[in-house]
Amino acid sequence: MHLLLVEDDHLVAEGLCRSLRQQGYSVEHSSTVKSAMQWLQNDEIELVVLDLGLPDGDGIDILKHIKKHRKNLPVVILTARGSIDDKVMGLDLGADDYLAKPFDPAELFARLRVASRRLTQAQTSTLKVGDVEMDTAAFTVSFQKEPVNLPRKEFMLLKALLENQGRVQSKQQLENKLYEWGEEVGSNTIEVHIHHLRKKFPKEFIKTLRGIGYVVGKR
Amino acid sequence: MHLLLVEDDHLVAEGLCRSLRQQGYSVEHSSTVKSAMQWLQNDEIELVVLDLGLPDGDGIDILKHIKKHRKNLPVVILTARGSIDDKVMGLDLGADDYLAKPFDPAELFARLRVASRRLTQAQTSTLKVGDVEMDTAAFTVSFQKEPVNLPRKEFMLLKALLENQGRVQSKQQLENKLYEWGEEVGSNTIEVHIHHLRKKFPKEFIKTLRGIGYVVGKR
DNA sequence: GCGAAACTTAAATAAAACTTAAGAAAAATT
DNA sequence: AATTTTTCTTAAGTTTTATTTAAGTTTCGC
Numbered sequence: 001m002h003l004l005l006v007e008d009d010h011l012v013a014e015g016l017c018r019s020l021r022q023q024g025y026s027v028e029h030s031s032t033v034k035s036a037m038q039w040l041q042n043d044e045i046e047l048v049v050l051d052l053g054l055p056d057g058d059g060i061d062i063l064k065h066i067k068k069h070r071k072n073l074p075v076v077i078l079t080a081r082g083s084i085d086d087k088v089m090g091l092d093l094g095a096d097d098y099l100a101k102p103f104d105p106a107e108l109f110a111r112l113r114v115a116s117r118r119l120t121q122a123q124t125s126t127l128k129v130g131d132v133e134m135d136t137a138a139f140t141v142s143f144q145k146e147p148v149n150l151p152r153k154e155f156m157l158l159k160a161l162l163e164n165q166g167r168v169q170s171k172q173q174l175e176n177k178l179y180e181w182g183e184e185v186g187s188n189t190i191e192v193h194i195h196h197l198r199k200k201f202p203k204e205f206i207k208t209l210r211g212i213g214y215v216v217g218k219r
Numbered sequence: 220m221h222l223l224l225v226e227d228d229h230l231v232a233e234g235l236c237r238s239l240r241q242q243g244y245s246v247e248h249s250s251t252v253k254s255a256m257q258w259l260q261n262d263e264i265e266l267v268v269l270d271l272g273l274p275d276g277d278g279i280d281i282l283k284h285i286k287k288h289r290k291n292l293p294v295v296i297l298t299a300r301g302s303i304d305d306k307v308m309g310l311d312l313g314a315d316d317y318l319a320k321p322f323d324p325a326e327l328f329a330r331l332r333v334a335s336r337r338l339t340q341a342q343t344s345t346l347k348v349g350d351v352e353m354d355t356a357a358f359t360v361s362f363q364k365e366p367v368n369l370p371r372k373e374f375m376l377l378k379a380l381l382e383n384q385g386r387v388q389s390k391q392q393l394e395n396k397l398y399e400w401g402e403e404v405g406s407n408t409i410e411v412h413i414h415h416l417r418k419k420f421p422k423e424f425i426k427t428l429r430g431i432g433y434v435v436g437k438r
Numbered sequence: 439g440c441g442a443a444a445c446t447t448a449a450a451t452a453a454a455a456c457t458t459a460a461g462a463a464a465a466a467t468t
Numbered sequence: 469a470a471t472t473t474t475t476c477t478t479a480a481g482t483t484t485t486a487t488t489t490a491a492g493t494t495t496c497g498c
Contacts, residue, residue, distance in 0.1 A: 001396060026398060044395060092329055097316070110310040113355060139387040139431045151486055152430035171444095187489050191444065198445095210443065210496065370475050390455095406478045410455060417456095429454060429485060 001116055002026045002044050006036045006062060007051040007078070016049075019105050025112075036062050045073065047116055049108070050095075052079040060093065067094035074115040076108070127162040129217040132201060134162055148200050153178060157193050161206065165217035168209050222331075224248045225255045225281060226270040226297070235268075238324050242331075255281050264292065266334060268327070269314075271298040279312065286313035293334035295327070346381040348436040351420060353381055367419050372397060376412050380425065384436035387428050 003025040007013040013029055020027045028045070030036040039045060040062075048066065052059035059077075066073055074096045097111045127134040131144045136159060141148045150158065160169065160177045171190045179185055194214060198206055207215050222239060226232040227250045239246045247264070249255040258264060259281075267285065271278035278296070285292055293315040310317060316330045346353045350363045355378060360367045369377065379388065379396045390409045398404055413433060417425055426434050 026396075092332065096333060107310075114310050114315065138385065138434075139428060140385075149428070153487070155431070185488080188444085189488060192446085192488075195445065195447095208444070372476065404477085407455085408477060411457090411477075414456065414458095427455070 001046050002028070003047040003049060003112075004036065004039050004045045005029045005049045006059065007031065007049070009051075012051075016105075016108075019109075020049075020112075033059070033062060037065065040066060040070070047112065048073060048075045049112070050075055050077050052077060063093050063095060076111055076115055078103070078108075127159070129162050129165050130202075130205065132158075132162070132205065132216075134159060143201055150197075150200070153189075154193055154197055157190070158197055161214065161216040164215075166215065168213045168215045170213040173213065221264050222246050222266040222268065223255065223258050223264045224268045225278065226250065226268070228270075235324070235327075239268075239328075242328055252278070252281060256284065259285060259289070266331065267292060267294045268331070269294055269296050271296060282312050282314055295330055295334055297322070297327070346378065348381050348384050349421075349424065351377075351381070351424065351435075353378060362420055369416075369419070372408075373412050373416055376409070377416055380433065380435040383434075385434065387432040387434045389432040392432070 003020060005013065005016060005020065005027055007016065007029070008031045010031065013031065017027050017029055025047070028039055030039055036050075040048075050059050050062060059079075063075060063077070066075055071094070075094070076097045076099065077095045078099050078101065080101045096115050099108055099111065125136045127136065132141070133143075134141045139155065141150050141155065141158065156178050157174060160174055174190050175185055178190075194206060205216065209215065224232065224235060224239065224246055226235065226248070229250065232248055232250065236246050236248055247258055249258055255269075259267075269278050269281060278298070282294060282296070285294055290313070294313070295316040295318065296314045297318050298320060315334045318327055318330060346355060351360070352362075352364075353360045353374075358374065360369050360374065360377065375397050376393060379393055393409050394404055397409075413425060424435065428434065
């Protein structure tokens with residue numbers, strides 16, 4: 001799990017980095033508002049630990065920025081300021097948690113676990129045509145609820161078909177979807193893959209339109 | 220929004236009830252473990268504020284009960300005990316937040332807003348798939364109740380798999396979870412770690428989807 | 439029935455994953 | 469601080485599986 005630590009005190013930062021890594025996080029560290037903003041461009045950051053007292057700006061701005069652009073990126077605020085107004089402000093701006101210095105690392109870790117647990121929820125993108133269901137995120141396919149195992153190319157081909165239910169696609173079009181641009185295919189791969197797919201699904205599931213192409217689903 | 224306040228000090232309770240209602244919550248109040256448990260039968264309770272020091276039992280038991288029966292009911296713990304161990308314990312059991320007495324009501328309200336804002340379900344810090352159980356807080360793993368000792372990297376890899384039960388993850392995705400940003404991995408570490416994990420669990424526990432990735436659990 | 443297009447099959451080729459083992463790095467112990 | 473132990477990374481060799489190819493066969497529309 002990738003975590004961004006925004007902390008200007010180098011001593012504190014160093015110690016925290018080490019112990020966070022020990023906890024299993026991949027830690028990136030910035031000590032300025034500017035570099036923090038840059039790191040936040042990176043979509044793979046999944047968790048932020050944010051110190052509010054920074055030299056070149058206010059941490060609250062970072063928080064605002066995060067909540068504007070990446071609503072559900074969890075942020076744990078860390079600060080020396082202990083006033084209640086600060087806390088309330090931080091939480092209302094969308095921080096998920098708040099910790100006043102000095103704090104025990106164990107408590108930070110516990111709070112981070114809570115925050116990341118919240119994160120582990122999946123969004124499913126499923127395609128369905130007849131009894132055939134595909135979850136493109138999980139790379140799973142099922143026919144009449146029974147899981148079907150498909151090699152990569154077959155999976156991609158089926159996906160291309162399902163995504164265009166009812167629309168006929170030529171072999172050429174399908175080829176373009178399965179292969180890189182430069183990658184010439186000098187044979188009948190699509191036909192072969194179609195053949196393999198047909199063995200795993202009802203015979204008439206993938207229809208042929210001679211001279212035109214292939215379709216799946218209603219027409 | 221229906222909120223259950225579990226608090227034995229009648230003076231505190233009375234004040235809190237009033238101000239929580241002022242905040243717009245419908246507040247139910249219990250001052251004992253027993254009555255709290257009864258209230259929790261009611262599905263309409265959407266939020267719990269829980270004082271840990273109760274006369275006829277331990278508030279932690281209520282928390283355990285809640286997390287067992289209603290995983291995603293948010294709980295904010297309230298207590299005079301200020302020790303960090305208590306905090307960690309509460310959070311690891313699935314509490315969503317923690318507040319030490321004395322506290323400013325404004326902070327409690329802010330934290331409640333945070334808690335109710337998340338409709339996403341949280342779980343406790345243990346993951347389980349088949350006979351394999353992991354306590355991410357304690358860093359322990361067991362197979363058929365027998366403890367299994369895993370080095371850090373193997374632990375993290377297994378954790379990544381368990382957290383995504385039923386979802387296939389590519390080697391690249393797994394790598395991203397185990398390694399720092401800049402840290403290029405110029406080899407087949409994931410394969411090697413998978414190999415080692417497989418020696419410690421049933422052969423088919425971690426499934427390979429050639430060209431796609433690895434999964435654990437149902438499919 | 440003829441020719442083009444699609445289907446089937448099997449072998450050859452290529453790609454991915456598994457297994458080892460050894461050396462490097464990190465952690466624990468003295 | 470030095471030594472020992474454990475864990476991690478690399479890389480090469482091996483096995484397994486996927487993909488492409490190509491040749492033979494069938495099907496379809498004219």
